[in-house]
Amino acid sequence: MYREMIRLDILFYLLISTIISIATIIYISFTVPLAFSYRQKFSSSKVNKNDITALIPVYNENVNTFKEVINSVKENGINFIVVGDGCDQPYREIVESSGGVFIGLAKNGGKRNAIREGFKYVKTPYVLLLDSDTVLPKGAIEKLSSKLDDKVVAVSPEIRVMPGKDKNVYYISEMMQRLRELSYRALQKVGSIVSLNGQCILVKTEVIRPLIESGDFKSVKLWRFTTILGDDRQITNYIYSKGYKAIVTSEVMVKTKAPDNLKGLLRQLVRWYRSNNFFLIKELTDGTLMKKGFFYAFTLLYWYTLPLLSLSNYLLYTEIVMRHILTHWNIIVKVITRDPIKFIEYVIVRRINNVFNLDPSPVTREISKLSHLSPNFYHHYFYHRHILVINQKPLDVNIIFFYYFYNFHNLVGEISTIVSIIMILTIILYTKKSFREFTIGMLAFPLMFFADIFALFTIWKQKKWSGRS
Numbered sequence: 001m002y003r004e005m006i007r008l009d010i011l012f013y014l015l016i017s018t019i020i021s022i023a024t025i026i027y028i029s030f031t032v033p034l035a036f037s038y039r040q041k042f043s044s045s046k047v048n049k050n051d052i053t054a055l056i057p058v059y060n061e062n063v064n065t066f067k068e069v070i071n072s073v074k075e076n077g078i079n080f081i082v083v084g085d086g087c088d089q090p091y092r093e094i095v096e097s098s099g100g101v102f103i104g105l106a107k108n109g110g111k112r113n114a115i116r117e118g119f120k121y122v123k124t125p126y127v128l129l130l131d132s133d134t135v136l137p138k139g140a141i142e143k144l145s146s147k148l149d150d151k152v153v154a155v156s157p158e159i160r161v162m163p164g165k166d167k168n169v170y171y172i173s174e175m176m177q178r179l180r181e182l183s184y185r186a187l188q189k190v191g192s193i194v195s196l197n198g199q200c201i202l203v204k205t206e207v208i209r210p211l212i213e214s215g216d217f218k219s220v221k222l223w224r225f226t227t228i229l230g231d232d233r234q235i236t237n238y239i240y241s242k243g244y245k246a247i248v249t250s251e252v253m254v255k256t257k258a259p260d261n262l263k264g265l266l267r268q269l270v271r272w273y274r275s276n277n278f279f280l281i282k283e284l285t286d287g288t289l290m291k292k293g294f295f296y297a298f299t300l301l302y303w304y305t306l307p308l309l310s311l312s313n314y315l316l317y318t319e320i321v322m323r324h325i326l327t328h329w330n331i332i333v334k335v336i337t338r339d340p341i342k343f344i345e346y347v348i349v350r351r352i353n354n355v356f357n358l359d360p361s362p363v364t365r366e367i368s369k370l371s372h373l374s375p376n377f378y379h380h381y382f383y384h385r386h387i388l389v390i391n392q393k394p395l396d397v398n399i400i401f402f403y404y405f406y407n408f409h410n411l412v413g414e415i416s417t418i419v420s421i422i423m424i425l426t427i428i429l430y431t432k433k434s435f436r437e438f439t440i441g442m443l444a445f446p447l448m449f450f451a452d453i454f455a456l457f458t459i460w461k462q463k464k465w466s467g468r469s
Contacts, residue, residue: 013313013316016312025415049076050078053079053126054128056132058085069136078128081121083103086108105117112218126203126205129200129202134256137255147251151245155201155249161257162255178430190295195232196232196246211238227274277455280301307456
């Protein structure tokens with residue numbers, strides 16, 4: 001009987017990469033058709049504009065941007081309250097000269113605290129939570145309010161990213177937003193969303209008032225950690241926990257400016273991922289993750305565990321390759337010195353695993369030796385001793401299982417590649433960008449990967465919100 005130990009590092013590498021491939025196939029196969037088949041239901045409900053108050057927290061915002069936001073709110077014909085979170089002029093003058101109410105807080109306490117303080121002055125049935133850099137288009141209030149009914153108590157518009165100082169950063173930010181839209185459309189098709197867009201949320205006041213006034217909103221706790229970020233995610237989860245629903249509508253697009261540079265974009269991403277990872281862990285631990293449905297739970301787990309699984313796989317792959325190099329160093333040196341051009345061809349053109357064979361199993365070698373004996377060598381049977389016999393050549397059953405698993409890993413990897421290409425083509429059609437813009441935008445993937453990894457390992461650093469200067 002032929003026995004050989006199967007290396008655990010390679011087994012784990014194949015296992016993790018197989019899980020990634022299967023999850024990718026499932027995610028893309030469901031997300032793309034669901035996203036493009038989603039159609040929002042028409043609603044004819046109307047809300048009087050006098051029943052809506054915009055609540056806008058501001059801190060260190062660009063003055064010109066802030067003026068544009070206030071003008072857009074005024075043009076939509078609703079009352080508005082601005083909370084200066086540790087800041088006063090020139091914001092007070094801009095607000096009061098436009099007919100709004102300005103509430104100045106002596107100390108900067110964060111966005112959550114600003115919303116909490118401003119909520120005390122909201123007396124209308126509906127409140128519009130609006131960021132100080134988010135411009136409302138004309139007619140936005142009518143369209144947003146028309147989506148509300150007895151079941152749907154909160155609605156957000158889609159976000160349109162506007163260019164900042166760096167066009168390349170804008171292309172990346174725009175790509176991220178479009179990817180988010182695709183996933184959100186798919187989730188809404190099955191009746192749930194991850195989060196309302198925190199830049200702009202129209203919601204029934206009395207539904208969320210208990211949350212806003214609670215200590216949990218001021219500072220969300222998870223074990224010994226707390227966060228003041230992710231207010232939009234918490235509001236969304238609270239709405240669903242009370243038996244209501246929330247939606248994001250594509251009928252309204254609000255503008256928000258992309259970060260001015262790559263550093264600003266990375267800081268924004270890390271802040272988002274810290275918040276999202278925090279709430280994912282919280283939903284896992286308190287058992288609320290599955291309450292929005294299986295597809296919601298699967299999507300979130302896929303989004304936020306994929307970078308960690310990929311990193312683990314890259315580290316395992318590196319260890320396997322380096323171990324192989326060190327073990328066969330003399331042979332590799334001979335190959336390089338004898339025919340360096342062919343070596344480079346194998347490494348670059350035929351991929352590195354054609355040089356460093358990662359399959360430790362003797363099955364491939366043994367079957368290649370035996371295959372000439374009979375065309376039916378795949379026909380096999382098991383003895384009670386758990387030995388597999390192929391043409392009278394016994395192999396350990398674990399080895400043959402490993403062989404089948406290795407081939408299954410290759411199969412799902414190829415299918416995953418195909419569906420990923422389909423996803424990329426879908427993104428090209430959906431974004432309608434030029435080739436240059438699309439290519440630069442694809443940098444969103446590695447940036448999101450590294451931001452998520454960094455955020456996960458620094459999740460306790462839940463800092464205060466910051467405006468633009």
